[in-house]
Amino acid sequence: MTPGLYRALLRLLPRGFREEYGDEMCRVAEEHWRAVRGGTGWWGAKLFWARQSAALVREAARLHRREHTTTGGVTMDGFRQDLGQALRALIHRPGFSLITVATLGLGIGATTTIFSAISAVLLTPLPYGDGERIVTVVRKDLASGERDGVSAENVRDLAEAAERLSSVAVAEPWSVDMRLEGRAEVLRTWAVSHGFFDALGVEASVGRTFLPGEYQQGTGDVLVLSHASWVTRFGADPGVIGSSLLTDAGLVTVVGVMPADFRYPDAAGAWMARPPRPWDSEGRAASFMDAVGRLAPGASLEEAQAEADRIATSLREAYPEANADMGFELVPLREYLFGDVRTPLLLLMAAVGIVLLIACANVAGLVLARGAQRGREYALRGALGASTGRLISHVTAESLLLTAVGGAVGVGITLLGVRAIQALGPDHLPRIDGMRVDGAVLLFAVLAAGLSAILSGLAPSLRLSRPDLRDALGDGSRGATGGTKASRMRARLVVTEVAAAVVLLVGAGLLLRSFTVILDKELGFEPRDRLALQVFAYDGYVTDPSEGLTRGVFVDQVLERMEAIPGVTGTAITSNLPGATDGTVASIEIEVPFTVEGWALHPGQEPLVSVSQVTPRYFDVMGIDVVRGRAFQSGDNPDGAPVIMVNETFVRRHLGDVDPLGERLTVEFGGQPVPREIVGVVRDTRPLGHTSAPIPEAYFPLSQIPSGSLTFVLRAATDAATMVQPASEAIWAVNPGQAVWGAATLEALLSDWLSERRFNLFLLSTFSAVALALAAVGIYGLISFSVHRRLGELGIRRALGGQAGDLMGMVLAEGAKLAGTGVVIGLAGAYYLSRFLRGMLFEIEPTDPATFVTLAVVVLATAALATFIPAIRAMRVDPVAALRSE
Secondary structure, eight states: OOHHHHHHHGGGSOHHHHHHHHHHHHHHHHHHHHHHGGGOOHHHHHHHHHHHHHHHHHHHHHHHHHHHHHHTOOOHHHHHHHHHHHHHHHHHOHHHHHHHHHHHHHHHHHHHHHHHHHIIIIISOOSSTTGGGEEEEEEEETTTOOEEOBOHHHHHHHHHHOSSEEEEEEEEEEEEEEEETTEEEEEEEEEEOTTHHHHHTOOOSEEOOOOGGGGSTTSOOEEEEOHHHHHHHHTTOGGGTTOEEEETTEEEEEEEEOOTTOOSSSSOSEEEEOOOOTTGGGGTTOOOBEEEEEEOTTOOHHHHHHHHHHHHHHHHHHOTTTTTTEEEEEEEHHHHHHHHHHHHHHHHHHHHHHHHHHHHHHHHHHHHHHHHHTHHHHHHHHHTTOOHHHHHHHHHHHHHHHHHHHHHHHHHHHHHHHHHHHHHSOTTSTTGGGOOOOHHHHHHHHHHHHHHHHHHHHHHHHHHTSOOHHHHHHSSGGGOOOHHHHHHHHHHHHHHHHHHHHHHHHHHHHHHHHHHHHHTSOOSSOOTTEEEEEEEOOTTOOSOGGGTOOHHHHHHHHHHHHHTSTTEEEEEEESSOTTOOSSSSOOOOOEEEEEETTOOOOTTOOOEEEEEEEOTTHHHHHTOOEEEEOOOOTTOSTTSOOEEEEEHHHIIIIITTSOOTTOEEEEEETTEEEEEEEEEEEOOOOTTSTTSOOOOEEEEETTTSOOSEEEEEEEESSOGGGGHHHHHHHHHHHOTTOOOOEEEEHHHHHHHHHHHHHHHHHHHHHHHHHHHHHHHHHHHHHHHHHHHHTHHHHHHHHHTTOOHHHHHHHHHHHHHHHHHHHHHHHHHHHHHHGGGGGGGOSSOOTTOHHHHHHHHHHHHHHHHHHHHHHHHHHHTOOHHHHHHTO
């Protein structure tokens, strides 16, 4: 330190103080130095000037702090004072405070709730080792571009030839019937080939997974339980490891339990080792298995895909019939699992972002209106020397308090919202049960609150921190005006709210219109009061030959017992139920080639038809109309003539104008081409719910073409759901060893197909309704304030002969102008943004004119209602009282 540096540090002092006392301070410091320097060395000199400089810096800080305090500058103490004043002011105005906090809390809570879903579904790491290097292998039709499942043999060839994939395995849907307490119980299982757990990079949480030798034929059956099965069926007993379970396939040994979050390919009950099957080589065209692989170290997805393309080309050349137009596509696991929900979640996040924007605009308008009423106060503060920073601090303190409380309310709403989504959301929404308010969600809530504070408080702070004394005292009644600039800003905020609400409403309207179109589609069958119970009784079903319980006897006896259940008015069986979701009840889709007598086709050119086996009463029980010919009869048995029924789509597509009755089809089923005569035509049904299209279908009598896939259908006179237990008892009474795969009402199955659409519609409609309500509040608040501000003007107009209706029309016109401007801007935005909804719509264009016009009218009508009350107040203004208030 030196005297020169000390003199330079004088610039830290306030300018006025420095000019008056700076030279004197330097003179005193130098005199003091001359008095003491004789007894100090070089180090003592440095230490002396360091102490002097430190004292100068402290004094400069003290002087600046005092100056800011006396002139209204911003300090921590001053900001604390502002917070205290803001708190007292908000307590004294509970109406304003409650509305503001509720508005912000609603916006923050809705936004944070949807973010919690996005966090659980899209942002949480996959529960697998190095999950971003895992890919699913799907079969891609090169002609149509459609994706489908794979066959075991094709995947085995891929695994042997690929160098860019370190592990490739298949998972085949399977089923194990366990014998518990004398009855069979289904344990839904996946049979997985060697390398499955290696590809996923996951180990058992208890016990182990499969050893390499256990993937060979004849090594004995082993089982790995899911965590849910271990807990619910075995009480989380570690002793189950190594124990044997009695199943329909004999004894199986439990060797491990998987972690709780392991659910691939889906939430199965168990996994079995899958050795190569003898029939794999004959099933290359199969497309019902899942496949998973892991990128080899150093390999990229692009390199692995190029290699898979080369292997697929060689397989098409080697097996042209089974692999025509077949290709492999490697899909990252995250995209495969969550790709179908990514777009709806992001759209919902955009929707709640708009709600938050509207909430912030509403609060900003409220703060501006309240600040405008205090315009004289801010103007006088500025005239008395309060700096811009001091005024910003004063206004911002109130905004921060409101936002902090609103954020706390928002977190509470998030807790309720997460529970509501988990209760109302579709079961197949991945990770919906993993939604929680964790650290990431709370951090997002804090950020949302901070953004809300900026958006709702920054504009008012900047506007109110620059008061114009002449504007405050001369532009309105008794200083209760915010001036024309503030009015214009509030008007812009309201227009923004209306425009944003229109965008949301159009989106919800398009989804609602689409949903209505879906529900209007004819199913072709009657789902009400129908119950389905599915069992599988394939070859080898006879458990005790001495009892003579053949499949035919089992079917007849179960139908007889079900008919005797009180409230049951009809029973039937089908091998494939329309509306089955592959969840509770499996969809068994079988397509076989056929020819019509007289056709001249080359082998391999035969069209395909979806076939089902049914009992004679099936069409009556399901409410499917027979439009031509007859339904099956008891005489259509193994000894009768081979007959078949087809649907209307089959006739239109393959027979044209030819009379279908009596036409003979040769259908290849079970490797045996059998000529069959068409005896009836039934109405089209939608096989996979309302959104699916009818396909060519044919029906065999179950007694002529037996099936191990048996779905019992009961028509009930009362609530069909109450028939599950007695219908199950009817099955177990005939054979206790027969497990019920699944049971559900047809209405529940159809509801599952619509659950995701219903969920998205519910959320977007809720957010839209909130947005419209907030926009209406904004219009009401602005027009009310405008009427209050113009009481003097309105009084003068009445005193000069103005009619009440004219005043009312003037106020309504003001509201209509704001709403109309917002609607036009909103419709333009909706026209551009609605295209992102295309994938969520059904037979409705994103620019559907009827929806746009209807929602515009709704918004304008809502705006008119919001303006009506202030307009009534303007119409009833007392000219004498209004003039006296001036």
